[in-house]
Amino acid sequence: MDEIGRKQASGRLWSPFFVQLWVLVFLVEFMKGSLLVAILPVYMGEALGLSAGIIGLAFSLQYFGDNAFRAPAGWLAERLGYRGTMSTALLFTLAAIIMLSVLREPVWLIAACLLLGLGTSPLWPCVMTGTTEMSGPNNSNGAAMGTLEIASMGGTGVGPLVMNFAMAYYGHSYGMVFLILIGCSIVLLLVALMLPGSNKSAVAEGLERSAAASCDGAIKQKHPLWKGVKETINTLKTKLNVNPLIYPALFLQSFVIGLISPVLTLYARTDLGISPNLYSALLIVGGGVTVLALIPCGKLVDRWGTKYFLHIGFLLAGITLFFFSTVQAIPLVFVAVALIGLGYALILPAWNTFLARLIPESERATVWGFFLTLQGSGMVIGPLVSGVLWDRIGHSAPFIISGVVMLLMFGCHLVLARHPRRKTVEA
DSSP states (O other): OOHHHHHHHHHHHTSHHHHHHHHHHHHHHHHHHIIIIIIHHHIIIIISOOOHHHHHHHHHHHHHHHHHTHHHHHHHHHHHHHHHHHHHHHHHHHHHHHHHHHOOOHHHHHHHHHHHHHHHTTHHHHHHHHHHHTTTTTTOOHHHHHHHHHHHHHHHHHHHHHHHHHHHHTTSOHHHHHHHHHHHHHHHHHHHHTSOSSOOSTTHHHHHHHHHHHHHHHHHTSSOHHHHHHHHHHHHHHHOOBOTTHHHHHHHHHHHHHHHTTTHHHIIIIISOOOHHHHHHHHHHHHHHHHHHHHHHHHHHHHHOSHHHHHHHHHHHHHHHHHHTTOOOHHHHHHHHHHHHHHHHHHHHHHHHHHHTTSOGGGHHHHHHHHHHHHHHHHHHHHHHHHHHHHHTOTTHHHHHHHHHHHHHHHHHHHHHHOSBSSOOOO
16 A cells, blocks of 8 residues: 555554444443442342253353344444444443343343344444445455454453442442443443544445435335345345355354363363462463554554465464463463464454455445354354363363364465455456
8 A cells, every 4th residue: 555545554554433432332341340340240140040941041141142233233334323223232232231230130130131232233333334434446444444453352352441440449339330330331422423424435426315215115015125135135145255264254253262261261271270369360361462562463464465364363262272272381481472463463353354355346345244143153153162171171171172263264365365265347
């Protein structure tokens, strides 16, 4: 990319619209991290005395709502625009947090967790669509993707820390932490109301005509909703003509994280004998390397393309996960975690940029929702497989299988880099 293109990309990165997207990602992940990691497991288990089965069901429905409704949310965002879609969804999120704070019956708490998932489901389709639209004709959005990943990881990490501090400061008052989260929800809603009323892209005029036609049809009963859905599916069949390997690759990319995340703490403490403080330092090293490298890697992706970053990232992460499953010396464990963090810093902005270049402009939000649903399914299934591997094969098995999956991703990308589409299709 030339110097003018880089300056234009930098200007887009700091535009009010992108800042609004960044704030939405940070605060949503802050709330989810606070609830799912720091508050709900203890609140539902100890304060309310609910069984592990009820808590697991509630969490599963939250993940289900967040992932299963991303594609429909993207379809709605394409027609209602960012403001209408996100503000409506975040009202659901606000209602869910209020329900969690005042209700005690398990059925209502489970319903609130499902509602929380529904409320956050449009976030990533809208954010990825908006970022892709800002990327310009060359899809130079690696730096923006890296910045969004920092917002996501930062919110997920900071949320539990802040809530644990608040719990200690206010004498384990759940009412106070729920008030903090309600305040965050209100701020989110205000930010969503500042978003553009429609998706402004290179095809904005066509989208507006489509949306207007859909509204008129709904009013006049001449173009029912099912017909619009059918037309969208037909459009995807003709315009989303990608290599079939992209679908398992989407699943596998998050399946690795799903395999590792449930057992990482157990492995570090039981098999490696790492103390809680040392484990916190380990997470800071891994997360810190990833965060510090994301923006430089994103900018280099804009300049040099995605191919070699994904090759190196998948290969580095796969080999290091094998290494991590065999080492016992603490200094080598820190080295392995730092290398895995570097591998993900190479992968995350490059992978999202790679996907953005496969998406037709006319159905960006719908396709992003579809892609993110497939990708999120790996996070749902991964923990289930991880538990079976841990109990029946051995404690190092989830890490070994994760390394195998990363090497499979490397093989998939070797093919995808050469043949991302079956044939060229006009967007």
